[in-house]
Amino acid sequence: MRASAYKQQLTAKNFALLGMSLGAQTASVFFIKYGLYIKAPFILMPFLTRYWLLGILCIAVQAVCWQKLLRAVDLSLAYAACSIFVILNLIVCRLAFAETVTLQHFAGGVLLCVGVTIIVFSKKIQYQQGTKA
Amino acid sequence: MAMTVWAQLLLKTGALKSKKLLLNAYVFFGYALFVATILVNGYLMQRFELKYFSLIFAGNYLLTNVCAVLLFKESVTRNYYAGLACIVAGLVVFNL
Numbered sequence: 001m002r003a004s005a006y007k008q009q010l011t012a013k014n015f016a017l018l019g020m021s022l023g024a025q026t027a028s029v030f031f032i033k034y035g036l037y038i039k040a041p042f043i044l045m046p047f048l049t050r051y052w053l054l055g056i057l058c059i060a061v062q063a064v065c066w067q068k069l070l071r072a073v074d075l076s077l078a079y080a081a082c083s084i085f086v087i088l089n090l091i092v093c094r095l096a097f098a099e100t101v102t103l104q105h106f107a108g109g110v111l112l113c114v115g116v117t118i119i120v121f122s123k124k125i126q127y128q129q130g131t132k133a
Numbered sequence: 134m135a136m137t138v139w140a141q142l143l144l145k146t147g148a149l150k151s152k153k154l155l156l157n158a159y160v161f162f163g164y165a166l167f168v169a170t171i172l173v174n175g176y177l178m179q180r181f182e183l184k185y186f187s188l189i190f191a192g193n194y195l196l197t198n199v200c201a202v203l204l205f206k207e208s209v210t211r212n213y214y215a216g217l218a219c220i221v222a223g224l225v226v227f228n229l
Contacts, residue, residue: 029186032171033178052175059171086187093184101184108227112191115219119198122212 014072018081021065026088028058030096083116134189136173138196140166142204188227195220 035051069078086109093099140163147159174186195217201207 029183032175033183036175036179056171083190086190089187089190090184093182097183099182099184104229105184105187105227108223108225108229109187111219111223111226112187113223115216115221115223116191116194118216118219119194119213120216122210122216 011072014069017065017069017072018078021062021069022082022085022088024058024062024065025082025085026092028055028062029089030092031055031058033097079120080113080117083113086112134192134196136166136170137193138200140164140170141193141197142200188224191220191224195224 031051032055035049035055066078087106090101090105090109094101143159143163143166147157147163150157150159174189178186198213198217202209
């Protein structure tokens with residue numbers, strides 16, 4: 001797809017959907033992890049806390065936003081943007097759980113994002129050229 | 134990671150074998166595996182720091198792509214290998 005066609009997909013509504021999808025995905029991981037800090041009297045208890053339920057709710061919100069986003073935006077663009085989750089996750093680790101996150105971790109995260117983006121766009125070019133991918 | 138990749142492969146197999154997506158055993162077990170993965174991830178989070186879930190995200194993507202190429206004979210390009218190399222480099226840098 002030409003660059004101009006991508007620009008047409010970069011509307012405020014689609015950015016909002018992408019932000020909500022990424023936000024819900026990051027929030028789900030946060031709530032699920034946070035729920036595990038509660039002392040559980042028996043093995044299944046962490047899965048029944050309100051934090052876990054909030055986490056599951058966030059997964060559902062993320063799924064809905066993702067489906068709506070895919071209706072308006074190419075999968076290649078959406079998946080490449082979605083890889084920013086890796087960076088967001090590192091920020092949550094640092095700010096919310098005080099984990100040791102160094103510049104090296106962020107550098108690794110950026111490389112992962114670049115890799116996902118290259119693969120996604122290479123597949124898109126294959127589809128456009130009519131080859132089986 | 135193996136469960137997620139297995140689930141993705143089951144969904145792809147289900148999509149290839151039948152048009153009735155929701156009444157398909159492959160698709161059913163694929164989604165069941167996704168649910169099981171959430172529970173397993175919960176227990177993993179008790180033992181590992183959350184930052185390592187970034188690795189799982191990338192690892193899932195990497196393994197799913199490699200399995201898709203090996204099992205479904207999907208064609209690949211030089212850019213594809215460059216992307217894979219970038220992801221592997223990212224995993225190495227993350228773990229250094």
